[in-house]
Every structure is written in C-alpha cells, then in structure tokens.
Amino acid sequence: xxxxxxxxxxxxxxxxxxxxxxxxxxxxxxxxxxxxxxxxxxxxxxxxxxxxxxxxxxxxxxxxxxxxxxxxxxxxxxxxxxxxxxxxxxxxxxxxxxxxxxxxxxxxxxxxxxxxxxxxxxxxxxxxxxxxxxxxxxxxxxxxxxxxxxxxxxxxxxxxxxxxxxxxxxxxxxxxxxxxxxxxxxxxxxxxxxxxxxxxxxxxxxx
Amino acid sequence: xxxxxxxxxxxxxxxxxxxxxxxxxxxxxxxxxxxxxxxxxxxxxxxxxxxxxxxxxxxxxxxxxxxxxxxxxxxxxxxxxxxxxxxxxxxxxxxxxxxxxxxxxxxxxxxxxxxxxxxxxxxxxxxxxxxxxxxxxxxxxxxxxxxxxxxxxxxxxxxxxxxxxxxxxxxxxxxxxxxxxxxxxxxxx
Ligand SMILES: [Zn+2]
Numbered sequence: 068x069x070x071x072x073x074x075x076x077x078x079x080x081x082x083x084x085x086x087x088x089x090x091x092x093x094x095x096x097x098x099x100x101x102x103x104x105x106x107x108x109x110x111x112x113x114x115x116x117x118x119x120x121x122x123x124x125x126x127x128x129x130x131x132x133x134x135x136x137x138x139x140x141x142x143x144x145x146x147x148x149x150x151x152x153x154x155x156x157x158x159x160x161x162x163x164x165x166x167x168x169x170x171x172x173x174x175x176x177x178x179x180x181x182x183x184x185x186x187x188x189x190x191x192x193x194x195x196x197x198x199x200x201x202x203x204x205x206x207x208x209x210x211x212x213x214x215x216x217x218x219x220x221x222x223x224x225x226x227x228x229x230x231x232x233x234x235x236x237x238x239x240x241x242x243x244x245x246x247x248x249x250x251x252x253x254x255x256x257x258x259x260x261x262x263x264x265x266x267x268x269x270x271x272x273x274x
Numbered sequence: 275x276x277x278x279x280x281x282x283x284x285x286x287x288x289x290x291x292x293x294x295x296x297x298x299x300x301x302x303x304x305x306x307x308x309x310x311x312x313x314x315x316x317x318x319x320x321x322x323x324x325x326x327x328x329x330x331x332x333x334x335x336x337x338x339x340x341x342x343x344x345x346x347x348x349x350x351x352x353x354x355x356x357x358x359x360x361x362x363x364x365x366x367x368x369x370x371x372x373x374x375x376x377x378x379x380x381x382x383x384x385x386x387x388x389x390x391x392x393x394x395x396x397x398x399x400x401x402x403x404x405x406x407x408x409x410x411x412x413x414x415x416x417x418x419x420x421x422x423x424x425x426x427x428x429x430x431x432x433x434x435x436x437x438x439x440x441x442x443x444x445x446x447x448x449x450x451x452x453x454x455x456x457x458x459x460x461x462x463x
Contacts (some may be wrong), residue, residue, distance in 0.1 A: 086362065093358045098350025101357075105349050115353070122361045180330030182337040203345055222339040223346040227307070246303060254334050257341075 070103060081129055089129075092121050099224055100146050106219045107150040107212050109204075112149065117153060121146040136233055143224065144234045147216055175222040181258035206256040214249035221246055293321045298328050306335065 074095075080088035098119055105114035125132075125142050132141060185200075207215050213235075220226045220234060231242045293301075298321040302312045305318045322329045 086365065089365070090358060090362055093361050097357055097361070098353055099346070100351040101353050102346035106346075111352065115357075118353075118357075119361050119364060123364055123366070126365050180326075180334060183330065183333035186337055186341075199341070200345065200348070201339055218342060219346065222342045227309075228304075243303065250335060250338060255336055257338070258334075 071137045075134050076135060078129060078132060078138055081126070082132075082184070089126055091165075092138060093144075094144055097122070099139075100142055102223060103143060103216070103219055104150055105144055106207060106215050107147070109208065115151045115154065115239060117146065121149050124149070139224070140230045140234045142227065143220060143226075147234065151212075166265070182254060183262055186262040202257065202260045206253055206260065209256055210249060210252055213245060214252065217242070217245050218249045218253060292324075293317050295321075295325060295328055297321070298325065299331065302328070302332055302335070306332070 074092065077088045077092050097118060101114055103120040104117040104121070105111060108114045108117065121142060124145050132138075203225070207218075211217070217231060217235065220231055226234060228239050228242050230236075230248075232239045235242070237245070289442060298318055301310055301314060301318050305315060308315075348387060
C-alpha cells in the first residue's frame with residue numbers, strides 16, 4: 068500500500084470515529100508540519116502552536132475531506148494558511164515584500180558551484196555545522212515567506228508541481244517560476260556567505 | 275519521441291539535440307524529478323555533461339536540498355515526545371489542556387537547544403551530486419527498458435557536432451558520443 072493509500076485508509080477510519088487512526092496520521096506528519104510552520108514563523112513556540120492547531124483543524128474538517136488529494140497536501144495547506152493568518156494577525160512579521168510577477172534580482176546569477184564546492188557533496192558534522200545552521204536560518208529569513216514555503220515543500224516534503232500548485236493554490240506556471248527564484252535567491256545568499264568566509268571555514272568537510 | 279502506429283515496428287527516436295543553457299536550466303527542475311520525457315532528459319543530460327555551469331547549478335540545487343532536509347530533520351527532532359498526545363488530548367470532544375508543553379520562553383530555549391543539538395548530531399549528507407546524476411542515468415535506462423519491453427528499438431541518429439557558448443563564456447564543441455545501447459537487438463536498421 069502506498070503512503071497515499073495508507074493515509075486514505077487512515078482518514079476513512081478517522082471518519083468512522085477512530086481516534087487512534089488520527090494519532091497515526093499525527094505521528095506520521097507532525098515533524099514535517101512543524102518544520103514547515105517553523106520555516107514560516109521562525110519562532111518555535113508559535114510554530115508548535117500552529118502545528119497543533121493545524122491538526123485540530125484537520126480533525127474537525129476531516130468529514131469534508133474527499134481524499135482526491137493526499138492527506139499530506141491537505142495538512143500542509145491548512146498549516147500554510149494558518150501561518151499566513153498568524154502573520155497577518157501579528158502584522159509585520161513578514162517584512163520581505165514579494166510579487167511573483169516582478170522580475171527578480173540578479174540573484175539568479177550566483178557564482179555557480181560555490182555551495183557544492185565549498186560544502187562538498189558529503190559534509191561531515193563539525194563545528195561548521197552549527198555555523199552553517201545559523202547561516203541557513205539567516206538565508207531563509209531573507210527570503211519572502213512564499214519562497215520559504217515553496218522551497219521547504221519542494222525539497223523537504225518532495226511535493227510535485229501539481230501538489231505544490233494545489234497546496235499553495237497557485238497555477239503550475241507560478242510554481243515553477245517561484246521555485247526557480249526561491250532557489251536562485253537562496254543559493255546566492257548562501258554562496259555569498261560561503262564566499263565571504265575565511266577559506267579555512269570550508270576545510271576538510273570531505274575526508 | 276515518436277512512435278509509429280504499429281507497436282511491433284515501433285521505433286523510439288532519441289533525438290540528440292543540444293540545448294542552450296537557458297533552455298537546459300528551465301528543464302533542470304523537472305530533470306531532477308525524473309519528470310522529463312526521455313528525449314528531453316537525454317538532451318539535458320548531454321548538456322550537463324559538457325556544460326560545467328549548468329552541472330554546477332544542478333549540484334548546488336542538490337546541496338541546497340540536502341541542507342534544507344537536514345535542517346527540517348533537526349527541527350522535527352525538536353518536537354518533544356508528548357507532542358502527539360497533546361494534540362490528541364486537544365481534539366474536540368475532550369478538554370484542551372492548558373500549558374500542555376513547556377511554558378513560554380523557556381519552551382523556546384529548550385526547543386532551540388534541542389534543534390541545535392540535533393543539527394550537531396545530524397548525519398552525513400548523502401552523495402547528493404553523484405546521486406542525482408546516477409538517478410538520471412537510472413531513469414534513462416528505465417526509459418530504454420520500457421521501450422525495449424514494448425518491442426521498440428532505441429535508435430540514436432548520428433548527430434552533428436554542436437558549438438555553443440556556456441555561461442562561463444567557454445565555447446563548447448559538443449560531439450554527441452556514440453551511445454550504443456546493449457539492447458538494440460530489436461533495432462530494424
Ligand atoms: Zn549550460
């Protein structure tokens with residue numbers, strides 16, 4: 068049984084009143100939902116609250132869940148919408164304006180291969196790891212929320228274009244351009260960081 | 275890819291066209307997915323083999339993806355054990371617990387500390403670049419297998435050398451390599 072089918076079976080059990088089935092769904096997706104929320108909201112506590120709220124909301128409206136789409140695209144959509152609501156309510160958290168239609172910065176012309184050259188294809192855990200984690204947060208923080216979301220859903224959750232279009236409620240063409248700009252910007256920021264590092268920052272990441 | 279009407283005589287033509295960088299870049303995302311039809315995937319792969327700039331872009335994308343996955347993993351590990359219990363307990367029909375988790379700022383600190391610890395303990399990145407290229411090759415082989423199963427032959431027409439300039443300003447003369455398939459017994463040539 069594929070993941071999608073397994074989820075669908077669980078959803079049906081929940082619809083029949085089986086709470087334990089819902090627990091399985093929660094345990095299957097809570098980390099990803101939390102990581103998504105944490106990518107938009109930056110604050111662990113807020114992200115945890117949104118994660119909890121997302122599952123509760125999903126549970127409440129599970130009766131109307133038809134199951135044409137996967138449970139995960141549905142829970143991600145709920146989570147994303149809750150995050151957006153949260154940002155709106157607490158205005159100002161989202162400081163980077165963004166318009167899909169706008170031509171993007173020359174970020175697309177990042178010096179290629181800086182990431183893969185500096186970090187190697189198999190960086191080991193090291194002191195740099197922590198530093199890098201901070202830089203990654205920093206770089207994500209410089210992206211508009213829409214860019215962060217699409218990157219996470221794509222790279223971490225592995226959503227297809229169709230699933231992204233559905234989850235984010237945008238046309239497929241927008242998915243592609245947004246993803247392109249998000250990745251280009253992120254790579255450029257990280258490449259900048261890495262290029263600005265003392266050369267020894269990248270030493271011996273690959274043994 | 276073209277296929278004649280009679281499946282027994284079907285010929286899958288793998289067109290060895292070279293792509294300009296811009297076009298290759300547009301297809302990189304779908305290439306990573308294995309979402310490109312075989313002829314386009316072949317063209318992108320061929321382009322990557324001669325264009326370090328686009329190849330670098332692809333491996334950078336892979337590195338970025340791996341970093342984001344490590345990050346998400348670390349964040350996910352930051353969720354404390356009882357999180358799902360708290361959610362289950364808060365579902366409609368039961369009282370929602372108050373302060374189900376650490377309190378206030380302290381919770382943040384703990385979550386942050388756990389996340390950092392998880393980052394520090396994160397496992398090695400997989401061989402992202404290598405894996406990406408290997409999987410593209412696997413996908414191509416799968417396409418060939420499929421063609422073979424359908425009784426179709428893989429025909430690779432001879433390609434003319436192509437000259438183009440990549441993003442690094444290098445002039446690349448690309449001569450399509452002979453890529454004889456081990457499974458050409460059905461070839462009607
Ligand atoms: Zn190129």
